[in-house]
Amino acid sequence: MSEPARIGVLGRGTVGGAFVEQLSERAFQVEAISGRRPEVAGVLRRAEGDFAEILRDSEIIVELIGGTSPAREYVLEALAAGRHVVTANKQLIAQHGDELFARAREAGVQLRFEAAVAGVVPVIRVMQETLAATEITRVSGIVNGTTNFILSEMASTGATYGDALARAQELGFAETDPTEDVGGADAAAKMAILARLAFDTPVNLEDVTFEGITEISPEDIAYAKELGLSLKLLGVAERRGEGISVRVFPCFLYGGHPLAPVEGPFNAVTVEAPAITEITMSGPGAGGVQTATAVLGDVVSILAGDAPVDHARARLEVVRDVSSSFYLHLEVADRPGVLAQIADVLGRNGISVQSVVQRGLGDDARLVMVLHEAPESRFYGALAEIGELTFLRAAPRAIRVIEEEFL
């Protein structure tokens, strides 16, 4: 019988606890697959345990502390000492990926992080293995369960953003300070990781432009429902010419989009490539047990001798001014010439109108327009001009629209 595989665990929160439990419950299966019986070498808690000692006794370090410090220092030290590392820490990979991967390569060890994006939904493994030799063109994802829950709640109950957030907090789907989720930063970190793998190029958090959902109103949701659209916080990483673009933004999805049916605190990712058309994967985005399962899958892969997750052979430029379709919602005074002036601003900026609906509301009117795809810089230029028009009763509201491109 071969020696047991000794695994050091950093962090003993919900995920850490679930991982230690699964490792002992499933030790037999892990051994059957990998030929090695796993064993916990030690667990580092905030108040107890000695990192140096755990490092010395382990061949794999599982980092479940979260945050970037001291997680980064521990992981760098473990890699330098020739230990494989498995982490569930999205910020660590999104912010320090280049440094960490370089260190892993130098030391000839593996750095795995399936649990960092979409929990147990195996999007990283699928991109790295099934699609390893395929030219991926776009990755779209609902990668934040908190915001998807809030938007689903607003759509199904008509609740305001604030009420839906309170409900999410009550149910444990949102933190007391929800800023990182609702502002889009959490999704941005995950999209940085997905973009890195999809396009095989270094992508860091600062390459991702992001918006959150805090400005979404019940009227936006009502409009979406009326037209059979879903309003989602979407991450999109795609090839644009010779470069790539990585963004997170709220948008209207057409009904046939594979991510349109994803409701509640779920995550889902669609990967597109000419050679596959598209693959969509979905499942619970979080949860201690689910995340621990993804971590255990990575540990098994290392023990079974699977090839390392490798990266960044290309160097692609990040393009920031991409083209988008927008929905534009304007509250205006109901008087002659208003539509003409708005159409003039759009026309001068080279933006054409796909559809327009005007409804009178007493002395006011509401104009809802869907615009054809145009560079965002041009759209935002036009939007600034429109914002200056004196007949506007409220700030203009703009939300991106993802058109049906599938089948």
Added chain:
Amino acid sequence: MSEPARIGVLGRGTVGGAFVEQLSERAFQVEAISGRRPEVAGVLRRAEGDFAEILRDSEIIVELIGGTSPAREYVLEALAAGRHVVTANKQLIAQHGDELFARAREAGVQLRFEAAVAGVVPVIRVMQETLAATEITRVSGIVNGTTNFILSEMASTGATYGDALARAQELGFAETDPTEDVGGADAAAKMAILARLAFDTPVNLEDVTFEGITEISPEDIAYAKELGLSLKLLGVAERRGEGISVRVFPCFLYGGHPLAPVEGPFNAVTVEAPAITEITMSGPGAGGVQTATAVLGDVVSILAGDAPVDHARARLEVVRDVSSSFYLHLEVADRPGVLAQIADVLGRNGISVQSVVQRGLGDDARLVMVLHEAPESRFYGALAEIGELTFLRAAPRAIRVIEEEFL
């Protein structure tokens, strides 16, 4: 530089052609990942090429002939000669899996078959790797694109089964002889493969009970739409007590089921386990390029040294009499006592009624009942008794109902 990896290709149909093309187009990426440049050692066509020569010159044999003979003989010979084998052949694995896996184990080589189920949707890899150490409880799948296209077409246009089949044939989604698809045998072979992997036990085609969609009527579809249900041909492999059950049958799915939104010639598979809740994967189920991509993913895994896909450590009994919920549709004479007699038959067989709707149609009436879950043997016993009742105007129609169990 290491030696090129020589790959012998058996079969040069649509998939074979696409594979050879992808292998040459993506040779650089394959080498970057695996360290080995792939090279085609030879292609065996029906009328040309010598198997013995290709075998001698290859380290991996890719079997894309289809059917079980001579595919089985070639694959057995290749494995015995110490060659890794990648195949897209579901019938080969479903009918001869035990023999082939035993041969691969003896020879210490890999047998991979991601493309055999759901094309490029990476369900096999995910079960074998991500979920390797997880106890899977159920796998549900829409694994036949032809039947899903036909059912989607019937639902969206109100077409009869015959018209929808003709349309599928016109579009190339159904064969001239569609028996294997529409009768459920194709889905049964794929479910045998998924059950083998999910439960780590030998499962062969004859262990799978299956029904097709040839008896589905526009009325069934209309009823489904009225209640917000989808009618799908579903494969279900699940643990039942100490054993397993593997079945393929048409059924009504509740709206919130993760497979309910899957439309057209797509495939999708949901895997459930306590440690993951559920993961759903979907994508195009067929197509030469897509299937070739899945085959290439397997070739890359072998070259990169990934652990083999291994199987059948357990020996689980196949349970045939499982419990199901049914929808029961009866055309009866509209006279007193009819409902009472039917209720009596159901009651004596221990089957309770969840809901019933009776509608008068002149002298006739239509009874639509949804029954609570009960062993299928009891339900079919009751159905036979009901079939004998003299007031029946047409044969009773029964379709299974999958209740919402998610979230």
